[in-house]
Amino acid sequence: MSAQTARLGVVILCHTALRRAAQLARFWLQADCPVVLHVDRSVSEADLQALKSDLGAHPLLRFSPRHRCDWGSWRLVLASQEASALLLKDFPSVGHVLLSSGSCLPLRPAAALLAHLDAHPETDFIESVSITHADWITGGLSEERFTLYFPFNWRRQRWLFDRCVDLQRKLELRRRIPAPLRPHMGSQWWCLTRATLDAILTDPNRTRYERYFRQNWIPDESYFQTLARLHAREIESRSLTLVKFDRHGRPNLFYDDHLQLLRRSDCFLARKIWPEAERLYSFFLSDQAKGLDPVTPEPAKIDRYFELAEKQRVEGRAGLYMQSRFPHADSATTKSAAPYSVFTGFEHVFQNFDYWLGQVTGARVHGHLFAPDAVHFHGGARVWHGAISNSAAIRDYNPRMFLTNLLWATRPERQCFLHGPGDVMDGTLSWFMATDTNAQISVIRGAWLLGLQDAPGSDAEKIARAGLLHRQEQDWVENLNSRHTLARVRIWSLAEFMQDPSARLSEIVREIAGEAALAAHGVPPLRAADGFEPFLARLRNQGLPAQVLKECQF
Structure with a gap:
């Protein structure tokens, strides 16, 4: 040409x-x-x-x-x-x-x-x-770009630029746009x-x-x-x-x-x-x-990529906590990286509950991740994905970040774990889970008394232990009942749950795995509760407050 x-x-x-x-x-x-x-x-x-x-x-x-x-x-x-x-x-x-x-x-x-x-x-x-x-204009000046005077350079004379604009606004100076x-x-x-x-x-x-x-x-x-x-x-x-x-x-x-x-x-x-x-x-x-x-140019096709990148730049990715992308307190992003389920008291009611739950849901079911002695990972592992240690000391340095790291490192596999008043009940962790839309939390209040029955120690020691566990459970439930709670929460007393344990458990599991998986495996057998009523009566007679016992009798 x-x-x-x-x-x-x-x-x-x-x-x-x-x-x-x-x-x-x-x-x-x-x-x-x-x-x-x-x-x-x-x-x-x-x-x-x-x-x-x-x-x-x-x-x-x-x-x-x-x-x-x-x-x-x-x-x-x-x-x-x-x-x-x-x-x-x-x-x-x-x-x-x-x-x-x-x-x-x-x-x-x-x-x-x-x-x-x-x-x-x-x-x-x-x-x-x-x-x-032109609502996409960045910099605070739209029509004023055409009606004010700008004798100073915005980059090299920023202070003079801003003062000049402020003065013209104060004096209500306006240039006429040429017809x-x-x-x-x-x-x-x-x-x-x-x-x-x-x-x-x-x-x-x-x-x-x-x-x-x-x-x-x-x-x-x-x-x-x-x-x-x-x-x-x-x-x-x-x-x-x-x-x-x-x-x-x-x-x-x-x-x-x-x-x-x-x-x-x-x-x-x-x-x-x-x-x-x-x-x-x-x-x-x-x-x-x-x-x-x-093809005909369509720049809008990649706009969504930049919108996502900008959103991640400002808010970070859901559930990812790092120095350069730590989300602010009122961030709209999800607090954790993936859905997870928390079970309180179920291991005391059902036999081999954690094993059964893993078989039915296909999820990864851990023991008590926040047990005082160590992190009870699935299968007794000492180190989990993401090089997360089972050390209680390391976990307790920041329990909330321990949980978010675990959920980030194991996405998209659903994590389930046991949690109860005998665990490290850190206030920030409890509130974090209560306000996390990814959390599914199910609580059987007072079920810990079933485990206390066969625990070693005298009745006096068990009464003291029961008082501590009751107070910790009360704090946990109070967070879950807050009007700010965003998690999917279900709370029953032990008496309420035992009225129809199969129906209660099925309600929870359907959300995770659906009806078909539940029908294929059935419901796990209940733990034997022989001697539980006499045990409660003995503790009551030796001074255990009635409010601790009122939700546990069935």
Whole structure:
């Protein structure tokens, strides 16, 4: 293709990483697309000459006058204007002009973009959103970008910038927006038709408009976006360049591990690419990219990935606690990584309850994870997944983090464990489980007395032990009955549970494994309760308070 039949011209604004800018220029030149490079004045003369030497002489290559382009400054608009004017003057056959930067990367072959533009010869591709609808603006200034004065640089003179804005607000100063302009904003990376761009550059009111926009904040995101609305015949309000911003308004960097993500984006270009992303440059600037299917660009397809990444960046992943992602106290994320079940008193009521539960549900059933002597992992293991030790001392340093680490390391396998008043009843742990939506907690109040019957020791020792266990159970149940509880909680007295133990147990297990598994295995046998009533009567007669006993008789 010769310069006389060129359909696309490319303006590249270069600031750093000039070797990458040279690669981009060669990419477009090989497709017979005229290229105008603007090299920032902050670049040394030696580096500029090295760039020119690297590219060599080419009939479709031009360099525009240089300006020092600070972030968000008017000179970015000026550099784009002059480079575009040079392109239109030297290459009269150009039908569209693409504005990109030295950190932009074509994601599809040049032929794909040329074909897309051929199919839309009169369409301007520029994100142009009215300020009344631009709710994505980050930085606190929307309409005021167009009505206040901004003589100070936001990055280098932040204090003066903020005080100047505060003063103008206090004095209620307002600039008048020149008629007939209607302020619009959007990405500075556009692709305009020759007719629209020429109309902007030759507008008889250009001097008046420029005088106004020079005082705006970040005019490179509003000048072309506003004037395109005056002159364009048909606007498709989106950029052909994929740009994603974080919650601070800074563009996300794309690295080598984003290769597959960028392939799925279906966009023509992407910004901002890390200069050292060798895989990205070698893939997209080579013939490998030609294997991509020709499809209509749909940048919204990958929005969900960035939304998820931003959510994880702010809130962390559910159940993951680490120094760089420790969730704040009122985080909306789930406290733990996976659903789990806690059983209080069931091992005293049923024979081999933990073994039976594992067979029916297929879940991993542990003993008392918070027993005073050690962590009773399934099968008596000393170390569990994630190098979690069964040491009680290590666990008790932070019981809540012990539980979250266990659940994270064993996801997605459901964990079940026994927990009761004889365990380490740490207040923060109890409250954590009570307010965790992943927790299923089932409690048989007073069932610990069944275990106390056969425990060693005198009746006096058992009475003292019963008083302690009763108080600890009361605290546990009080947390579970709080109006702030989010866990799935079931609480029965021992007497209530024993009225229909099969039905009560079935109700719990159905939530974990379903009806079929329960029907296949049945309900475990009850433990023998011979002598329990005389045992309770003896303790009562020796001074055990009646409130400890009232829920245990059946």
